[in-house]
Amino acid sequence: MTNPVTRDRRHFEDLVEGEIIDLGHTKVTKEMITTFARQFDPFPFHLDEEAARKSLLGGLSSSGWQTGGLSLRMLVDSFLSKIASCGGLGFTDLKWQNPVMVDDIIGGTVTIAALRRSGSHPKWGIVTLDFDVRNQNDKPVLTMRLANLVECREVAA
């Protein structure tokens, strides 16, 4: 049974180790930061400019989970929505190296670090993706290694 949504997308067999995906860029506005923080991370240094100025970081910064979410969004637009993705398995070694401040522009690359067939499911493969997300001054803001499931065209023997 072929999935009509993903039929014409790249499948596991079409992916190449070492392939570099350009994430493009996203500008992180004050409104984006405070909207996310109100819902998921309501610390004063993500919500209130005055309080943020007095905090360790000296200004309003995005929640680390929002930085991750925006990085994921860039990957969906540039890659995951163009392959037969069937969901994430998780990630390792997520690091927030530098804070993302109001009006920072973040972007970067994701590299296909590894490709392997699933041990438990004959129609799935696992793609391992290394994130390198930076700000407009080329300072790293986020790195992580994500594992995502991809449909295979051919069932494993």
Place this chain on the structure above:
Amino acid sequence: MTRWFENIVIDETFPLGSHTFTAEEIIDFATLYDPQYFHIDPEAAKHSHFGGLIASGWHTVSVGHRRMVDALEAEAERLRELGEEPGVSGPSPGVNSMDFKVPVRPGDTVTYELVVTGKRPSNSLPGWGLLFNRLTATNQRGELVYRAELVGFSKLRDYRMPLKLRLLLALTKIPVIGPRLTRST
């Protein structure tokens, strides 16, 4: 943690409460942060191996973070009412691992729990300790939704700055020398 680093007990469990996910909020979150068809389109999602709409893992994790922030704030408030000064937690340097196990569907209720699995003084940030926290999320059937191994900073209560650092700090406060010192660092 709203306790001081010195008072945090390894393997102690903190309940963080529950959250019930609606289809609307699943779609709203994923539209902004993870617009894959099985997170935003209930019809198209039927063709996926999930057989229907599921929440983005990043959504369930963000809700887990909110539950943790609220639990910490409630604990800090409780301590203040007892006349105690709550501990101070700092920014998180990262996440060692995150494993997504069972998907979250509309109507599912997810219960979150935190366990401190280890702690040590920080090498890079004097006066702070590192906490190793395990956050687990479980659905209403008792199935594990995700497990996260998180790292966080917690302030040391009994920290006394080494003499060398205290002298340096005192020097930076002298009008003529101070600006030169801070400029060179």
